[in-house]
Amino acid sequence: MAGRIASGEFPPGAKLPTRAELCAEYEVSDFVADRVFLTLKMRGLTETVPGRGVYVKKD
Numbered sequence: 001m002a003g004r005i006a007s008g009e010f011p012p013g014a015k016l017p018t019r020a021e022l023c024a025e026y027e028v029s030d031f032v033a034d035r036v037f038l039t040l041k042m043r044g045l046t047e048t049v050p051g052r053g054v055y056v057k058k059d
Contacts, residue, residue: 001036005045005056012058016046 001022004010017025022033037054040046047057 001040002043002045005040010056012056014056015052016040016054016056018053 001010001016010016016022016037019030019033019037022028022036023030026032037046037048040054041048045057046054048054
């Protein structure tokens with residue numbers, strides 16, 4: 001996902017796929033999808049809006 005953000009596929013302010021969508025697209029478990037979102041957040045790339053989803057952080 002970080003590569004897709006860096007490429008501009010998901011520009012600042014864009015909503016990322018849900019955990020379920022990520023699991024289906026990459027055929028990974030919920031645990032792996034959660035780790036992806038955690039890693040993106042720790043790298044300062046995303047922000048979570050409770051009840052709305054995960055978005056690419058605006059500069």
